[in-house]
Amino acid sequence: MKLLSYYIIIILFGTACSSEKDDYVPIVPENKKLEFTIPANFPNPSYNVSLNPPTEKGFELGKKLFYDGRLSSDGVISCGFCHIQDFAFTHHTHIVSHGVDGALGTRNAQPLHNLAFMKEFTWDGAARHLDLQPIIPITAEVEMNETFSSIIKKLEEKPEYVQLFAAAFENQKINSENILKALSQFMIMMISSNSKYDKIERNEGSVFTDNEAAGFELFKSKCASCHAGTLFTDQSYRNNGLAVDPLYNDIGRNRVTGLAEDMHKFKVPTLRNVELTFPYMHDGRLKTLDDVLNHYSDGVVDSETLEPLFKNQSGTLGIPMTTEEKQQIIAFLKTLTDDNFLNDDRFSEF
Ligand code: HEC
Ligand code: HEC
Known part of the structure; x- marks a missing residue:
């Protein structure tokens, strides 16, 4: 009008x-x-x-x-x-x-x-x-x-x-x-929806290598409860066992809700294009995907709000994985890189 x-x-x-x-x-x-x-x-x-x-x-x-x-x-x-x-x-x-x-x-x-x-x-x-x-x-x-x-x-x-x-x-x-x-x-x-993973999911002719396929199976059983679905996040807030950083003492989700149960929880991030989004975690403390996998297998720290999934019956913490399994998971994660998106002129400055 x-x-x-x-x-x-x-x-x-x-x-x-x-x-x-x-x-x-x-x-x-x-x-x-x-x-x-x-x-x-x-x-x-x-x-x-x-x-x-x-x-x-x-x-x-x-x-x-x-x-x-x-x-x-x-x-x-x-x-x-x-x-x-x-x-x-x-x-x-x-x-x-x-x-x-x-x-x-x-x-x-x-x-x-x-x-x-x-x-x-x-x-x-x-x-x-x-x-x-x-x-x-x-x-x-x-x-x-x-x-x-x-x-x-x-x-x-x-x-x-x-x-x-x-x-x-x-x-x-x-x-x-x-x-x-x-x-x-x-x-x-x-x-971003044109990674190798997407093309396989939509039956567009691509196939996983043996390593990637093995990694995908491991990912589904060890990671996908949080990094869920095609967005690779269930959009929930969790504590994945990072030690509290004394410099920032970032309390995470608790800052928004004020609830004790949300202390040191952060949004489960999407893993699309994760090969390129280093350094990792809310404060960028981990440099490489190897560091991330090593965190999950050996670096998880206990606290009041630690994800219960990470407390194993044997008394250990984290996600048990062999070196080979970690490499397979990383091979799978790299199939989430979407070159079309990263080079799409529509989104470029020049
Ligand atoms: C219990 C839920 C949960 C599980 C299971 C889980 N993650 Fe995470 N993941 C998170 C949360 C929460 C963060 C963010 C933590 C932070 O920054 O404080 C995260 C962060 C990451 C990041 C960093 C991404 C970025 O952009 O910085 C990677 C990579 C990752 N996870 C991979 C994995 C892999 C691989 C597995 C399986 C071996 C896995 N995760 C299992 C919850 C989970
Ligand atoms: C100084 C660096 C910086 C600048 C400038 C900046 N951002 Fe960010 N952006 C960040 C950081 C750091 C985060 C994470 C913030 C947090 O968790 O508190 C973020 C988060 C975001 C998110 C949330 C993404 C998600 O998945 O939840 C969006 C959207 C975003 N920025 C858009 C913008 C837009 C639009 C602008 C310009 C108006 C902008 N940013 C400017 C650093 C920056």
Whole structure:
């Protein structure tokens, strides 16, 4: 309706108006709906796509914002600074992420993919909706240290942004709601579903090697109770036996719920593209997949909230595995690497 009245004003006042006023009137480009396709082996999304249907211009705007340092106080730290595509949108080489002026956070940047299928976000589930998640990094002192009113001012000075917002949203406004909606439109399209594992699951002609097949069987019996289904997470919060780090003493899920039973529990992470999302765990303390498997077999530490599954009848802790079994599981995990996604130009900065 608003869009319609905008056009009526243009028609009624026509050229006389624009020649009398020097105000920048955006030429509003045409906008088309983008197809949000659920891969055949995926569940239904948790994100209500019908409330923020991705469009060509909304996606383009979201991508531009994602890679724009204007979203931070120093003009340098964009979302893409910490979320790098080649590493499934994690902060490669950084144990914990660093933001404006090199400020250190306390957590390892999570991969960004298949977010439309996730119910809660961040390692402790502090964000309950994808549209709200970016508020955390944007306003966090150690990340982007910025305010929405300041971002909006910066964007209003750029004609490309004025034009893109006008094209992407019916109310044409540069406001926080539209900034967040555009970021979500970009992020929900980031679907990783073309790994070797997916092609096998969908009977598209690929086959596992013997090692990978053996690893898959082991994975199903030893890991899939938490790293479940095609998303490789049951989206629950668990304590997988990491020793409490005295430096950060990150209490995990307890920070959100305040419940004693949630102390030191973290969201079960997806394992898609895990070959590239090192270093591992919420604080990036483990460097390699070998380290991860060694943690599960020999490094699990007892505590009040340790996953009961990890307390063996024999009195030992963890998941018993031989060296060969660990290598087979790692071979399987590498079949979750999705080169199509990692090289998909739609999501690249340039
Ligand atoms: C300074 C580095 C940094 C910047 C900049 C940053 N992030 Fe993150 N991102 C992280 C870290 C670290 C986490 C994990 C946070 C936690 O668990 O508390 C994360 C988590 C996320 C998640 C949750 C993923 C999941 O699976 O739950 C999303 C979505 C996300 N970031 C999107 C963004 C967007 C959009 C921006 C830009 C507005 C952004 N990030 C900027 C480091 C960063
Ligand atoms: C009881 C649930 C549970 C089981 C069983 C389990 N995990 Fe995990 N896994 C988790 C949780 C929770 C985390 C995150 C812990 C943290 O960071 O504090 C995690 C983290 C990981 C990570 C790090 C991913 C990243 O992005 O940092 C890898 C890799 C991993 N697990 C692989 C495995 C493998 C392989 C097995 C089987 C040998 C397994 N897990 C069994 C719950 C589980």
